[in-house]
Amino acid sequence: MRRAVLSYLVTLWAVLTLNFLLPRLMPGDPLAALLDPSSSDYVFDPEVRAALASYYGLDRPLPEQYVRYLWGAFRGDLGHSIRLNRPVADLIAAHLPWTLLLVGTALLLSSALALLGGTEAAWRRGSRADRVLVATNILLANVPVYFTGMLLILLFGARLRWLPMAGGRTPFARYPSAFAAVLDIGRHLLLPALTLTLAMLGAKFLLLRNTMVTLLGEDFMLVARAKGLPEGRLKWGHAFRNAVLPFVAHLAAHAGMAVTGAVFIETLFDYPGMGRLIFESVTARDYPVIQGVFLVVSVVVLTANLAADLLNARLDPRTSERAGQ
Known part of the structure; x- marks a missing residue:
């Protein structure tokens, strides 16, 4: 019983880590549509674009993003959708x-x-x-x-x-x-x-x-x-x-x-x-x-x-x- 629960917790941590890394290894960027002049969602103001990147934490170093992600997952805070602007x-x-x-x-x-x-x-x-x-x-x-x-x-x-x-x-x-x-x-x-x-x-x-x-x-x-x-x-x-x-x-x-x-x-x-x-x-x-x-x-x-x-x-x-x- 203890071994099964311990294995479950270790696997959960590994899943959390992969869950954080895999989207960031994908080609493209979640704010690409907002930064693309040909997109209907393009944001013209550079200060607003920078504020969006800061709001979603994408301008921070990767280790800091990882710590914030783990802390949010532990508290049940999954963040806000970039696309829909709604709580995940x-x-x-x-x-x-x-x-x-x-x-x-x-x-x-x-x-x-x-x-x-x-x-x-x-x-x-x-x-x-x-x-x-x-x-x-x-x-x-x-x-x-x-x-x-x-x-x-x-x-x-x-x-x-x-x-x-x-x-x-x-x-x-x-x-x-x-x-x-x-x-x-x-x-x-x-x-x-x-x-x-x-x-x-x-x-x-x-x-x-x-x-x-x-x-x-x-x-x-x-x-x-x-x-x-x-x-x-x-x-x-x-x-x-x-x-x-x-x-x-x-x-x-x-x-x-x-x-x-x-x-x-x-x-x-x-x-x-x-x-x-x-x-x-x-x-x-x-x-x-x-x-x-x-x-x-x-x-x-x-x-x-x-x-x-x-x-x-x-x-x-x-x-x-x-x-x-």
Whole structure:
């Protein structure tokens, strides 16, 4: 437990440092648009341009900027957006719930489908159903997420017109009830969530299926069969129970993959989440927003890793014993 928490803190410090350095290593400058005479945002007064650079701390030495950044992150002060002139914390608070809704929905759906489908495919290994499921999930694991998203948009949005093609909810809508609001948000969520679910399903399915196929030949399964246990207990009580341990251990990595996929999906569907905010901020070289967004995303992923480690130790006490040796 202590080692996991210490590793979490060290990794968090490393992430904070990289989060500070990477935007500054990018080509361009966050005030480039304000200093470019051909830009519509050009500031003509040189004193105002200098005051802007001083206000955002970009005229200070890099070590001083780093110390100010760490102190601000420790206090929860993520600064102000250069592009939008709004507190970064407010921007994140407005976008983070949408990403959590999208990623959480996709993680739950893909995990449930992978657990059920992977277990059945492994139990019926070599059958036609197994071969079809394996081929389908290999295809899903290798298809680019934006290609899947475009197909779903063309089919369900443009062709059939069953679902909205963009946005998180209907613009300027007035809902007569909370249920109507949930229904509208759910309809806008379906296509992005389905795209992310399909993008993650293949790897999850193959992991569980292959782990369970390996376990079916283990000695404890042969002994359980020799005892005459019913098929349901063999499948779910012995094989599935042991195959799910590596699946839980990889959930944190899947969460990181989901956040990465959300950047493309939210941009494709114009979904108002963190991915869309990242894309727009990187394009504008908005250092405070880039730092704040990546910091929050990193903390979410690291927390998911820590939770997965603790859950895995709870499900499999052997991991705690090995860590203590």
